[in-house]
Amino acid sequence: MKTQRIYLDHSATTPVDARVVNAMLPYLTGKSGNASSVHSFGQEARAAVDRARREVAALIGAKQNEIVFVSGGTEANNLAIRGLCEAVSEKGHIITSVIEHPSVRGVCDALEKRGWEVTRLPVYENGIIRVEDARAALRPNTVLITVMFANNEIGTLQPVRELGELVRTERQSGRRSLWLHTDAVQVAGRESIAVEELGCDLLSLSGHKLYAPKGVGALYVRRGVRLQSQSIGGHQERERRAGTENVPGIVAFGEAARLARTEISERRSHDKRLRDNFENEVLRRIEDVVLNGEKEMRLPHLSNLSFRFVEGEGLLINLDLQGVAVSTGSACSSGTLEPSPVIRALGRSDELARGSIRFSFGKDNTDNDVERTVDVLANAVTRLRELSPLNKALAS
Numbered sequence: 001m002k003t004q005r006i007y008l009d010h011s012a013t014t015p016v017d018a019r020v021v022n023a024m025l026p027y028l029t030g031k032s033g034n035a036s037s038v039h040s041f042g043q044e045a046r047a048a049v050d051r052a053r054r055e056v057a058a059l060i061g062a063k064q065n066e067i068v069f070v071s072g073g074t075e076a077n078n079l080a081i082r083g084l085c086e087a088v089s090e091k092g093h094i095i096t097s098v099i100e101h102p103s104v105r106g107v108c109d110a111l112e113k114r115g116w117e118v119t120r121l122p123v124y125e126n127g128i129i130r131v132e133d134a135r136a137a138l139r140p141n142t143v144l145i146t147v148m149f150a151n152n153e154i155g156t157l158q159p160v161r162e163l164g165e166l167v168r169t170e171r172q173s174g175r176r177s178l179w180l181h182t183d184a185v186q187v188a189g190r191e192s193i194a195v196e197e198l199g200c201d202l203l204s205l206s207g208h209k210l211y212a213p214k215g216v217g218a219l220y221v222r223r224g225v226r227l228q229s230q231s232i233g234g235h236q237e238r239e240r241r242a243g244t245e246n247v248p249g250i251v252a253f254g255e256a257a258r259l260a261r262t263e264i265s266e267r268r269s270h271d272k273r274l275r276d277n278f279e280n281e282v283l284r285r286i287e288d289v290v291l292n293g294e295k296e297m298r299l300p301h302l303s304n305l306s307f308r309f310v311e312g313e314g315l316l317i318n319l320d321l322q323g324v325a326v327s328t329g330s331a332c333s334s335g336t337l338e339p340s341p342v343i344r345a346l347g348r349s350d351e352l353a354r355g356s357i358r359f360s361f362g363k364d365n366t367d368n369d370v371e372r373t374v375d376v377l378a379n380a381v382t383r384l385r386e387l388s389p390l391n392k393a394l395a396s
């Protein structure tokens with residue numbers, strides 16, 4: 001009999017919703033115009049892109065003309081940080097955090113090599129930065145604060161609204177021109193977002209984290225914020241992102257955003273119920289398990305757990321062989337497992353960081369999935385611990 005597969009890696013990507021596929025299909029075949037063409041095919045495509053723009057804007061409480069369509073979260077982050085920095089200053093100072101996604105971390109590192117100054121705020125044991133640290137890090141030449149809305153490995157929600165207040169106060173005082181960017185890729189569709197309330201100037205989104213296909217995303221750019229386009233070519237997206245629009249992808253993203261907006265509370269409570277049941281059962285049945293990151297201030301669908309005396313990678317492979325798909329934050333480089341920098345940033349030991357696994361639930365998971373995963377996990381952890389030299393050394 002074929003093993004039933006269980007997908008618990010929705011923070012990596014989500015399956016495309018059938019309703020989203022249906023919405024995009026006509027734009028792959030019959031309605032295949034270029035949104036910049038003058039003829040009726042072009043007009044049809046343009047109207048579809050505009051409808052999608054309204055839906056994506058509505059998901060985050062923005063205005064339609066504040067949405068720039070891009071290829072995904074990575075490009076949104078690159079455009080936000082580079083685009084803003086290049087538009088406003090030759091060189092300056094950026095404040096970010098130590099737990100950013102590589103697409104933010106890498107851009108900040110690259111700007112640093114070009115002479116920009118970068119402060120990386122620490123997180124504490126709860127996986128959250130402190131606004132006081134951001135305030136203390138401000139310099140006369142600080143132009144940008146870029147801190148993610150929720151972390152992709154542990155799900156902790158960062159105090160973006162308070163950072164928005166800080167930025168607003170600094171701007172109003174006339175002390176400096178300061179902008180706020182947040183990477184909301186993991187939040188969209190899982191928690192409500194209201195850009196006005198957050199007080200951010202730039203916010204990144206990715207379609208494939210909310211049941212749209214891969215390869216489409218958006219950057220919210222508050223009205224009046226200057227941005228240097230990072231691609232040179234046509235006049236698309238109000239000169240902010242050259243290149244023919246990915247019409248089917250954008251239509252899909254629009255439909256996924258509409259569904260996320262209308263179903264958000266239902267999805268949120270479904271995911272949270274499964275996640276909480278899962279976590280409680282794991283902590284009840286398996287010894288020496290540690291929850292990574294703050295329990296309350298985190299995304300509702302995600303649980304990051306460290307299993308003492310177990311290598312996360314080995315556990316992941318064991319679960320995969322039983323049909324359960326999860327992920328680890330650790331990366332394999334030159335044959336050695338690098339512990340996840342995010343888990344290390346919480347002050348955890350290398351051993352706990354290497355034993356961490358991310359479980360992320362989605363709208364199509366069931367109670368049955370939770371039950372079976374806990375069983376498979378309990379067996380796999382027991383087996384691996386029996387083989388673990390670390391465990392044996394402690395027992396003797």
Ligand SMILES: Cc1ncc(COP(=O)(O)O)c(C=O)c1O
Pocket residue numbers: 011012071072073074075077101103148150151152183185186206207208215217
């Ligand atoms: C927090 C965060 N930012 C950015 C990205 C990149 O998004 P994309 O895969 O659409 O480039 C991801 C994807 O894993 C993410 O989790």
